[in-house]
Amino acid sequence: MIPTWTAVVGALSLVIVALCGIAVAVATAGAVVGFRAFLRAFEHVVGPAVDDVRQLVGNIRREADSLVGTSRDIRLRIVRAADAAEQRLQDLDALVDVVQEEVEDAALDVAATVRNVRRGFSIWRVGSRVLRRRRGATGERAAVRRGEEGEAD
Numbered sequence: 001m002i003p004t005w006t007a008v009v010g011a012l013s014l015v016i017v018a019l020c021g022i023a024v025a026v027a028t029a030g031a032v033v034g035f036r037a038f039l040r041a042f043e044h045v046v047g048p049a050v051d052d053v054r055q056l057v058g059n060i061r062r063e064a065d066s067l068v069g070t071s072r073d074i075r076l077r078i079v080r081a082a083d084a085a086e087q088r089l090q091d092l093d094a095l096v097d098v099v100q101e102e103v104e105d106a107a108l109d110v111a112a113t114v115r116n117v118r119r120g121f122s123i124w125r126v127g128s129r130v131l132r133r134r135r136g137a138t139g140e141r142a143a144v145r146r147g148e149e150g151e152a153d
Helices: 004-152
Strands: none
Touching: none
């Protein structure tokens, strides 16, 4: 059998362990209560700052959304302006092609007209030379005839 004194020592050690467990539980409960009080104080101090940060984040979100919308509008305007400029350049290219064709046709017409005027002048010169020769030949014949008539008188 077990001696009595061992049972008493075992019971006393069990009581000491139980008291230590209760002390730890009370200390933990006190720490939890203190920590809760600390969190409440921290919340009172930091709460307005957290609300301000939330408001700031909301404002930043709204501003970012408005910037995105503005960016989309600007991008669409730039795309429309580029499309309009491209269309105008195509129209201008077509106009330049038409004007170039007209200028080429006009230049050919002017060259043909100058050529015809030159031919007309050369024909006129040839004609006037021929007429001068005929007049000269007719005049010589007339003088020869007059001379023959003068001799016959």
